[in-house]
Amino acid sequence: DAKTTQPPSMDCAEGRAANLPCNHSTISGNEYVYWYRQIHSQGPQYIIHGLKNNETNEMASLIITEDRKSSTLILPHATLRDTAVYYCIVIETSGSRLTFGEGTQLTVNP
C-alpha cells in the first residue's frame, strides 16, 4: 500500500472550514484514499473515502487531485467536537490491512 504524508498538527477556528492535506505520491490506480479520525482514546471513526472523484457525505468532503497524488479532507464548519487525530490511509482492496501513520492532530479553537 502507498505511503501517506500528513502534517503533524493543524489549528482551526470554530465555525471555519478545516482543510486537512495528505500526500500519497506513490498511489497506484486501484488504491483508494480513506480518511478516519480518532477522538481522544476512542476507536477510530470512518469519515469518507474515494478513488478518483471528489466525494461528499454528511461529515466531510474529499477532494482528490487529478493525478491522485494528493487529497484534502474538508470539514466545512468545524466544531470543538471535531478536535481529533485525522488519518489518511491508502489501501487497495477489501480485506486489506489499514496502515495507520501518525496522522494530523486537528485542534478546533473557540
Next chain:
Amino acid sequence: SAVISQKPSRDICQRGTSLTIQCQVDSQVTMMFWYRQQPGQSLTLIATANQGSEATYESGFVIDKFPISRPNLTFSTLTVSNLSPEDSSIYLCSVEGGGGDTQYFGPGTRLTVL
C-alpha cells in the same frame, strides 16, 4: 455501518496473567481485525481473523502471545498472554461491514499492566 462492542472497556492486570478481550458485532461479517495502540502512538495491526480459518498474524506478533478465536461471524476474542507492563495499550477490533470494504472500529479496551 456495523455496531461493534468490546468487553471489558478497561482493565488493570497483574504481570504474568492473561486478559481475554471480546468483540461483538451486530451483523455477520467475514473479516475481523485486531489492532494495538500503545500510549501516544498510532494503531498497529496485530492479526486478521476470518471465521473458519486460523488467524493471520502480522510481523512481530505471534499466536502464543496473542491467541485469537473466531467461533462465528459475529464474535471474536483476543487474549493477551503472560502480561508485562509493555502490553499496556488500547486494543481495538474492527470489521469490514456496511455492505462495502470500509472498516469500522470498536470502542477499544484499555489495558494497564502493573
